[in-house]
Amino acid sequence: MVCLGNICRSPLAQGILEAKTNPTEIYVDSAGTAGYHVGEPPDSRSIAVAKKHQIDISQQRSRKFLPSDFENFDHIYVMDKTNYADVLAQARTSSQAQKVKLLLKAAHMKTQAVPDPYYGGEAGFDHVFDLIDKACEVIATKL
Numbered sequence: 001m002v003c004l005g006n007i008c009r010s011p012l013a014q015g016i017l018e019a020k021t022n023p024t025e026i027y028v029d030s031a032g033t034a035g036y037h038v039g040e041p042p043d044s045r046s047i048a049v050a051k052k053h054q055i056d057i058s059q060q061r062s063r064k065f066l067p068s069d070f071e072n073f074d075h076i077y078v079m080d081k082t083n084y085a086d087v088l089a090q091a092r093t094s095s096q097a098q099k100v101k102l103l104l105k106a107a108h109m110k111t112q113a114v115p116d117p118y119y120g121g122e123a124g125f126d127h128v129f130d131l132i133d134k135a136c137e138v139i140a141t142k143l
Contacts, residue, residue, distance in 0.1 A: 001103070002087055003079040006032030006062040008125070009114050010079065011042035013103060013132045015050050015057035020140035029073070031065040033086040038062055043118065049125040053133075070096040077103040077139070080113035107135035 001013035010030035017028045040062045041047070050057045067090050069076065076099045078084045084102055091097040105112045114131055117124030 001028065001030040001077050001079075002033060002065050002083050003030075003114075004032055004034050004083060004116065005036045005118075006030055006064075007037045007040060007043045008046050008116060008118050009128055009132065011057045011060045011062075012046050012050055012129055013077065013079070013114075013136065014060065015055045016053075016129075016133050017136045017140060019055050020136050021143060026143055030060065031063050031069065033065050033083050035064040036062075038064055045117070045122060045125045049122070049129045053129065065090070067092070070099060074099065075139075076100045077106060079103055080116070103135050103139075104131065107138035109135060109138075 001010040001017070003009040010032065014028050014030035021028065042057050042060055047058050065087060070091060076087060078087055078100060081102070084100060087100050088097055091100065102112050103114060109131070111131065114128055115124065117128045
């Protein structure tokens with residue numbers, strides 16, 4: 001799961017997909033395309049909205065997406081077209097590039113970008129949670 005700073009959308013996506021899959025069978029992680037918040041916990045509003053849905057993401061720590069992630073993961077879901085382009089630019093082979101997908105598009109949703117709620121209020125985080133939750137439900141059934 002990849003977004004810009006790895007403190008709002010991708011930590012939520014990681015927590016939601018983890019809650020929908022068996023952790024002994026599926027390993028889920030998240031990262032950001034920018035290293036603005038490396039080592040920091042998720043945004044307090046992401047932690048709060050996850051907690052409302054009985055998901056604890058408070059122990060996650062932000063990290064930057066690395067080219068080695070192409071080798072370590074079978075699927076790389078990104079939150080928007082900018083993240084898609086940034087991750088795709090790091091792919092060295094066509095097989096690596098094929099791993100990168102827009103999260104909502106992969107779940108066949110009409111909206112293709114998960115909006116960044118960082119500069120908005122709590123309602124934005126609720127909306128983002130709902131979008132990601134629906135997408136992860138579809139993805140979890142495929143995994």
